[in-house]
Amino acid sequence: MNAVFKQEDFPPQNLSDYMELTLNRYFTDLDGQPGGNLHALVMQQVEKPLLEIVLNHTGGNQTKAAEHLGINRATLRKRLREYNLL
Numbered sequence: 001m002n003a004v005f006k007q008e009d010f011p012p013q014n015l016s017d018y019m020e021l022t023l024n025r026y027f028t029d030l031d032g033q034p035g036g037n038l039h040a041l042v043m044q045q046v047e048k049p050l051l052e053i054v055l056n057h058t059g060g061n062q063t064k065a066a067e068h069l070g071i072n073r074a075t076l077r078k079r080l081r082e083y084n085l086l
């Protein structure tokens with residue numbers, strides 16, 4: 001039996017490669033049809049786990065989490081509310 005391997009059979013080496021692979025699949029699946037708000041879709045998929053991981057790393061300390069993320073604490077709290085993490 002001959003096996004045929006495709007690029008998607010191998011995990012991407014970094015986040016940029018993963019995003020490229022995922023976005024190419026997204027556009028292929030659209031098949032020329034109009035898409036939705038791609039920016040919002042990507043941010044929802046990336047930002048929520050990012051916030052969760054950073055908060056976990058800081059033991060829930062929002063000030064330290066905001067520093068790690070390079071954003072204001074008020075902005076962090078706003079985003080936490082948006083993702084129902086508060």
